[in-house]
Amino acid sequence: MTKVDILIDGCEVLQPDFSILHDAVILIKDGVIVKIVEKSELDSSYTGELTIEGDGKLAIPGLIDAHTHATQTLLRGSVVDEMPMIWARILVPFESSIKPEEVYAGAMLFCLENIKAGITTFADAGGTHMAEVCKAAITTGMRAIITRSTMDQGEFIPDSMKDSVDVAIAKTEALYHAFHGAANERIQVWFGLRQLLTTTPALAEAISIRSKELNTGVHAHLAEHFDEVSYSLTNYKMRPAEWFDHYGLLGPNFIGAHSIKLSDGEIELLRDRDASAVHCPVSNLRSHGFSKTPFMVTRGLTIGLGTDGASGMRLDMFELMRLLKNAMQARYGIEINDPIVLPLMAVFKMATMGGARAVMQEKHIGSLEIGKKADVVLLAIKSLHLSPTADLPKTMVLAAGPSDVNDVIIDGQCVLKDRHFLQFDEDEIRVKAGEALLGVGKSAGLRLPSVYTQ
Ligand SMILES: [Zn+2]
DSSP states (O other): OEEEEEEEEEEEEEOTTSOEEEEEEEEEETTEEEEEEEGGGSOTTEEEEEEEEOTTEEEEEOEEEEEEOGGGGGGTTTSTTOOSOHIIIIIHHHHHHOOHHHHHHHHHHHHHHHHHTTEEEEEEOOOSOHHHHHHHHHHHTOEEEEEEOOOSOOTTOOGGGOOOHHHHHHHHHHHHHHHTTHHHHTEEEEEEEOOGGGOOHHHHHHHHHHHHHTTOOEEEEESOOHHHHHHHHHHHSSOHHHHHHHTTOOSTTEEEEEOOSOOHHHHHHHHHHTOEEEEOHHHIIIIIOOOOHHHHHHTTOEEEEOOOOTTSSOSOHHHHHHHHHHHHIIIIIGGGTOTTSSOHHHHHHIIIIIHHHHTTOTTTSSSOOTTSBOOEEEEEOOSTTTOSOSOHHHHHHHHOOGGGEEEEEETTEEEEETTEESSOOHHHHHHHHHHHHHHHHHHHTOOOOSSOOO
16 A cells, blocks of 8 residues: 555646646655556555545646735725826835735735635735735745845835845845745745836845845846836936846846836847746736737747736736737737737746746746646636537636636645635635725725725
8 A cells, every 4th residue: 555645536637748648646745746647557556645536627737926916915906997107106105004914914815816726836026024925825835936025216115115235135135034945945035126217236236146145036027117118228228138137137047027128139138048037918918018928939038927916907827828828919910810929838838837937946846747846736627618628728728717726736735625725714814804905005095995895
């Protein structure tokens, strides 16, 4: 008798080449996938501490949200259909007045929403009180790459949100020493560089040096707005990616979130440095414009996908994949009559292996393979919108959504089973987040209804 921690019995498995292994068994032990095999070939001596029925389910790798902001969960309903500048009028008052316990309450809700949507890893580009986000990720079982937002200049930034270079570095280092590698390496702490407009060259240089010394990454917003490009050209005579490169920041450990307003030369520069771009199709299409994704793919740049947080959308990577596919088709495909200007499975790759590479964990996550960490999502596929189908992987990307997520395993721990959390009362966490919204709503001057109901 050979005992494993989890045995998933008789499921369909999405393999790294996007073919399907039918009626298969996945064995998980000590947080790692130890076997993926057709059921007919499995030695019958295996038993699982936990056995999950796989009939009618498709196993896919956990999705990776490579750019998000957990703190902004409590900004739901506050930023859409608002006039400029949302950053100065809403975001800055919100971030400068939110309390640690409010961040924690919002981050707990955020993590549970992620898990229920099949997202097992998130890369948070930072906000305030990020220790609370680390704690929420640890408590809920999520994998996370967390940064603290650092800013040392900027017209609309209150002094309370700006740090000197030394203080900015020291605060991130404190977070790093407290949480980097915590919870069996599930938590990684990176440096955050909010954006070029709010960063002095001295801070950019210090982050570049210290991130290398600590062997960790840098997560920044890059080429998001025209304003940023204009500022960079006017003040530095360089385009944004060139500015980051000038300070040695571009490398395999660099995420450039958004990466919309890049020149062809900047795209090649990112590729040459092995840096990653992370698109956020919902916020990009709403506020920034079209990315040059097909061009980036042909140039061999690593691309991940991000929700940019819950303030502007449901945390739904399936929606992101479809939106990016359709937006690229509308922008580049139709005019040259190319129906596959961005293939469907290429966007799925961005949501899995692309994100894994972006967070420097491609050896551990991003695909279902023996020896990789067991971040596994089981989708219920016996539904009217997913079966029957001649091509299950493509249909999954075209038609699946969070409501199809049935079971979620992260780092070998089953955190969601039959759509129920094994350790949390979902409603209690939702109510606590509601109380936190009320608190930060008052202190940040958000327009909440006079009778706020949860
Ligand atoms: Zn962002």
